[in-house]
Amino acid sequence: MIKDVNILKTEILSDNWYVLRKLTYEYLRKDGKHIVQTRETYDRGNGATILLYNLEQKTVILTRQFRLPTFVNGNETGMLIEACAGLLDKDNPEDCIRRETEEETGYRINHVQKIFEAYMSPGSVTELLYFFIAEYSKLMKVTDGGGVEHEEENIEVLELPFDKALSMIRSNEIKDGKTIMLLQHLRLNELL
Ligand SMILES: Nc1nc2c(ncn2[C@@H]2O[C@H](COP(=O)(O)OP(=O)(O)O[C@H]3O[C@H](CO)[C@@H](O)[C@H](O)[C@@H]3O)[C@@H](O)[C@H]2O)c(=O)[nH]1
Ligand SMILES: [Mg+2]
Structure with a gap:
């Protein structure tokens, strides 16, 4: 279980037909440590x-x-x-x-x-x-x-x-x- 998720930075890698973002976020791990990670999301709506x-x-x-x-x-x-x-x-x-x-x-x-x-x-x-x-x-x-x-x-x-x-x-x-x-x-x- 992770909690206290906080988006630190949003970069737009592509905004052509749909939107590709690179997000940096931090979260609190169950051992109490803050972890920072980067992931990409492809947003084409729902x-x-x-x-x-x-x-x-x-x-x-x-x-x-x-x-x-x-x-x-x-x-x-x-x-x-x-x-x-x-x-x-x-x-x-x-x-x-x-x-x-x-x-x-x-x-x-x-x-x-x-x-x-x-x-x-x-x-x-x-x-x-x-x-x-x-x-x-x-x-x-x-x-x-x-x-x-x-x-x-x-x-x-x-x-x-x-x-x-x-x-x-x-x-x-x-x-x-x-x-x-x-x-x-x-x-x-x-x-x-
Ligand atoms: N010009 C251009 N057209 C695009 C591009 N990407 C998609 N399109 C066009 O945008 C239109 C979207 O049509 P919809 O009927 O609204 O969506 P869909 O592609 O059928 O999507 C549905 O099925 C997907 C696949 O299963 C689902 O993921 C989605 O939720 C939705 O239900 C389609 O004609 C598709 O070819 C692009 O980069 N350029
Ligand atoms: Mg369709």
């Missing part, structure tokens, strides 16, 4: 993610898009299957996820259920991610989705049988943390 599911069809809506960080780290095509997600900007998490759902998947949803929140990479990334689920039906489809044109998001929308999506975790075709957590939540709670 985010929200959602899994849309249909009880009758036993299907879920996922997206597929190119993710450069995965391409430079072993993902041959760079394409990643993910639950719909987006950064909060100035919205609250619920408004954000409704907006992102319509932009990325083309479904206009109203009732969303928050299930939990999680730090996804707490050793270096500040982001807190808010997790939601919601039921969808064909009637809620209002556009093709695909993401925001001017941001060149090029998002494909996938409708998959739930069991197929679960098997794609085991086969490593789905290897995005938030997506695995959401699919497992549905199974653990016997929602689908």
